[in-house]
Amino acid sequence: MAQRHLDPTDPTAQAVTGDALAGYLRARATEFLRALRTHRETGGVPAGGAEESVDAALLLRRSARRISASLHTFRPLLDPEWSEELRPELAWLSGTLKLEHAYEARLERLLQALNRLSGTTALPAQPVAAVAVGTLPDGARAAGGGRGTGTAPVPLNAAPPGTGGPARPAPAPERGNLTVGAAKAGALLERQLTLARTRAHSTALQALGSSRFHAVADKVALLASEVPLTPHAPGTALHPLAAAAEERLTQAVAALPLLTAGHPYNAEALVHGLSPDPSPHPQDGPWHQVRLLLRLHRYAREVLHGGNSPVAVGLLTAGQSLNRHRDASEAAAAAAQAARTPRIAPATAYALGVLHADQRHEVEAARFAFQQAWRKQTVGAS
Template sequence: MARATGPGPTADPEPGGPPTGDHLAAYLRAQATEFLRALRSHREAGNGPAGAEGAADAGRALSRSARRISAALHTFRALLDPAWADAMRPELAWVSGTLALEHAQEAHLERLLLALHRLSGSTPAPVRAVVHAGAPAPVPERGSLTVGAAKAGALLERRLTLARTRAHSAALEALGSARFHAVADRVALLASEVPLAPAAPVTGLGPLAAAAEDRLAGAVAALPLVTAGAPYNAQALIHGLSPDPAPHPQDGPWHQVRLLLRLHRYAREIPHTAPTDPRLRPAAEALTRHRDAAEAAAEAAQAARTPRIAPATAYALGVLHADQRHEVEAARFTFQQTWQHAP
């Protein structure tokens, strides 16, 4: 396996000039160091609410650094030992996905309960702290809701609290597993020694970063941006009454653009791979809202399939589903408006 050459494990490349494999190695070492720092913080977090909150923050930091390492291995694979990169990427994706799931369930619950209040025309009561399997999470009270909306909220809270508890248990199990320890050991090696291809230290990153941008541009070109450019076009509501538990295949291309945009943004974090593009952050935020709303709508639809629920509860969940699909549409409109502005 070829190893990084040049100034050593802690030195950075000389400033100036186009970025090369040496810059990639420095970036990977920095992200590996962030991973190890977050892992240490997670292990040192104590018991009680403060410790649980610290562990949750550390888990999110672990997930972020794992995503960035994985993205760099994907975009710049040609400059790395390919067998090593191909073995590391799925393991990092497993770490990131496992640790992110608990936070996602918590965010879905908060989004759906706040939407119930908004749709009911009521002001959310002061939030209460719900402590279950981790850090306290503020959840709006249901006291000012109508009966149907309150029961819908209770059903969603039961379902998503259970899902969050399971995700928390899965994360703890993963962090204590031999599989995770093997990943952590390999990241620890990466913090000091990057397996670059032989010619990588003097090979420019520009063409590979440009290829990532081209893949993003191609995926964006395939989106129905003309339709998305008209607000309230109802495109996101098509198939809303389908019996299929996942009735929105049109979400897939948008989710793919979100992933490609993330790869493009992370590639640009390595110094001087491209000039500044002010569209990237708001576009990424719009696509994240798109994903969150789509997943929340799916959760509302799945809850509405619960056997023997009251008609008023089912009606409230149906309204909630439609509301979140409108949020999907609004996020598409925001992305279109952002992306159409030339950088």
């Protein structure tokens, strides 16, 4: 796969040095402090609260991610002790602030999927009666027709395997007409994820009032006025370090099994996803890593362009696909976790199994979309 280089025809490219890095970091630190001031003025980051509070939390995360990424990519040009101390603290802050929003978005995604699968909202090109389990894993094909077997898919309101009850007709496509299994599955997910979101909200508020956060804020405040560069950094070109970040991304993408990875419908994937083992799906790790490397590459481009990096549509599309991949992967894990709840009804467990398979299907679709976007990006840059 052809490697994409950063603006090779730009005549001023070699003039970007450590001074530009210092300017970028000062700008992001100022952005961080401005968001912090807004947060304090609005009194916190309540879920569904004032728009200013939500925007302030997002801006804090945005600034923290960019500062942390720059400290990682350009660490040879920065004081090592200072950068290695600040970078993990910024990662901790960003990770803490994102959880509440992540749980909220995950619940919304899963409830919408349940509605779609149960016939509450039919997809334009898909009959309501045929929605659901044509995408079940191979291990579940006995429950209702496998992928590519020629057997009609089973609607979500069919009786779950082993219950002995006959399949019922598909529901009419009326809003709110959820089947019993889907309704109970949705209620279970809502309880679990709302509780997790509430805890994440409390954790975020505690973090923003902690001495640990104040120490981070103090370091960022100093960064806004003085960047601890190494003595040789002001005149050192940034392009080799940015190109190294791009090379790491290119190598990671090349190692992805773009054509064969995923197989989320085989028995192995089903057994892992619904087993008592709560560990992440083993097929997803390399894709999550590529997502992080793509973010580092994008932020390195921002540094080279002084925060005004031209929009690279291919990179943007690829990044959106990987975000979808992460969201679907985490949603599938949440459905599998809910299915492990002791003593739930068979119909509820069956609905959660269908939901898990649906989200693994979304994982596969996101991988395909990334593959297409990345090929367009590399071909266009070659």
